[in-house]
Amino acid sequence: MSQPSESIGDRYQQETKYFRNRMGGGFLDWSKQPETHKRCEGRQGEINLPEPQGEGGEPVWTVIRRRRSAREFTREPISLTQLSQLLWAIQGITHTEFGYTFRACPSAGALYPIETYLVVNHVEGLMPGVYHFYIPEHQLEVLAQGSFSREISEAALGQDMARRASVVLVWTAVVQRSKWKYKERGYRYIYLDAGHIGQNLYLAASALELGCCTIGALFDEEVNGLIGVDGEEETVVYMAAVGKVEG
Numbered sequence: 001m002s003q004p005s006e007s008i009g010d011r012y013q014q015e016t017k018y019f020r021n022r023m024g025g026g027f028l029d030w031s032k033q034p035e036t037h038k039r040c041e042g043r044q045g046e047i048n049l050p051e052p053q054g055e056g057g058e059p060v061w062t063v064i065r066r067r068r069s070a071r072e073f074t075r076e077p078i079s080l081t082q083l084s085q086l087l088w089a090i091q092g093i094t095h096t097e098f099g100y101t102f103r104a105c106p107s108a109g110a111l112y113p114i115e116t117y118l119v120v121n122h123v124e125g126l127m128p129g130v131y132h133f134y135i136p137e138h139q140l141e142v143l144a145q146g147s148f149s150r151e152i153s154e155a156a157l158g159q160d161m162a163r164r165a166s167v168v169l170v171w172t173a174v175v176q177r178s179k180w181k182y183k184e185r186g187y188r189y190i191y192l193d194a195g196h197i198g199q200n201l202y203l204a205a206s207a208l209e210l211g212c213c214t215i216g217a218l219f220d221e222e223v224n225g226l227i228g229v230d231g232e233e234e235t236v237v238y239m240a241a242v243g244k245v246e247g
């Protein structure tokens, strides 16, 4: 019989399995259910995004076939309309029922633990800076102004695509949103949720003929510091570079 592994990853996988006699659930305190979105206290202003399109576009089969990771971007900025469409495709509210809102991507328990921040390098109609996507109003919150292209690229293990991108999306997890219901198993769902969001971004970028590449190789605390989250209650899980490509 093999020895139990001491590795933290192996232990996490084993200890968060569901068994018929061990589900790890229990009493849910509904009075403590966390909000499913965040309003940034320190925001310097808000920018309403253009109304996104909810119909039309390229056939989904074409978009799936054409999807590819792109890491070489031109210096041409993407438009605010394109950015708005990408954000709607990943986290836009697409359905409301009994006072609950549902989004473009699925989420375990509809708890929506993922927040989106943007490091804008060059987007038409936006100053370079750090922003947060406020989902309920389809708005950007301004967190910091200035160019952070070097910082975001260095935080992505020096990957140059983050410096050359029109915008880098940074996805964080507000951990308690998932842990409130799923306890430690919630981390599994956080990463799965982030994967869905990443794929919708890829497909939306493909439909708009933009380049996109998701990024898992990053220095967590450098990214957390740049967007102003503590790395414990809320921490980066994934990023993506988006920009225009030749052709």
Ligand SMILES: Cc1cc2nc3c(=O)[nH]c(=O)nc-3n(C[C@H](O)[C@H](O)[C@H](O)COP(=O)(O)O)c2cc1C
Residues within 6 Å of the ligand: 067, 068, 069, 070, 071, 159, 213, 214, 215, 216, 217, 218
């Ligand atoms: C979870 C995840 C993390 C990734 N991280 C990086 C990354 O840090 N840098 C990079 O250049 N590509 C990254 N990629 C993109 C993959 O390298 C790419 O999807 C793979 O080579 C397949 O190519 P394709 O996307 O064009 O089909 C990542 C993809 C995923 C799904």
